[in-house]
Amino acid sequence: MNDRIVSYGEHPLQRLKFFQFDKSNDETLLLIHGGAWRDPNNTYNDFKDMISHIQKNQYAAKYNLIAMNYRLSPEVKHPFHLWDVLKGVQFLVQNYDIHKILIAGHSVGATLMLQLLDYNKILDTGFQILVEDLKADKSRTETDLHVPLKKERILMNEAMEKLQLRTFCFIDGIYDIVQLISEYGGPYEGFVNTAFSSPEQYGEATQLSSSTVDIGSPFSYNTHLANIRNELNLVILQSNQDELLSMRQTNLFTEYLTQKNLNFKPFVGEWGGHEHVYRHEDVANIVLDSI
Secondary structure, three states: OOOEEEEOOOOOOOEEEEEEOOOOOOEEEEEEOOOOOOOOOOOHHHHHHHHHHHHOOOOHHHEEEEEEOOOOOOOOOOOHHHHHHHHHHHHHHHHHOOOEEEEEEEOHHHHHHHHHOOHHHHHHHHHHHHHHHHHOOOOOOHHHOOOOOHHHHHHHHHHHHOOEEEEEEEEOOOOOHHHHHHHHOHHHHHHHHHHOOOHHHHHOOOOOOOOOOOOOOOOOOOOOOOOHHHHOEEEEEEEOOOOOOOOHHHHHHHHHHHHOOOOOEEEEEOOOOOOOHHHOHHHHHHHHHHO
């Protein structure tokens, strides 16, 4: 089953693209695109080149290769992007018996990956602030939000507990949105404000700036597995030719991981601009080697 598109929800953007799939494969590489939470030009098709590079390797056939779309802003705000990623993962667990997922994401796709590591806390805070912010908007009501019900959250957690999610390849990502605004100002503040309801909400959106996520013991995902800290395989890639994101975000992330005594593998290379890095063959080879 190759190049098949599958729906994990009712919205046209709640889709998964199966570039390569065999039910006998034990492991799945899941890819999450970027695009500032809002650009319709960034889709699961961003990864065609990466997948083509990976498939040249003789070992590639042992992996399912799947990429994901998710709803965009301004139609939805945080944390609905994260909720969609979780729904897509839940769908794979429940419908395709996929339990070992290796994940790579570019730009805000990397942000969503980071959020996955504390998804319950980030969902809780994100939805709470979103509801409070939109209550002040007289044109919107809480019922417009369609916040996931308690039953949906329980089913989500049951699916995630069946999942082995160990390898994370972060590609030219955004890890601290507060510092992103501090560095770039107005132009970036515009797309951030489209994706988030308030500065408070994006301040709580990732572990690096959050006051509510338990930063003393990252990360909370899969805490029922005793050795999760030791088993995490965190790979961080950054093109030094990226014209939209300097090394600051990557440096902030690696400093955070170092402070928390978490191991990681950093890679920096001349892999082109922001929308080229994930197409570069060297990046594809690092991702394949990492998984």
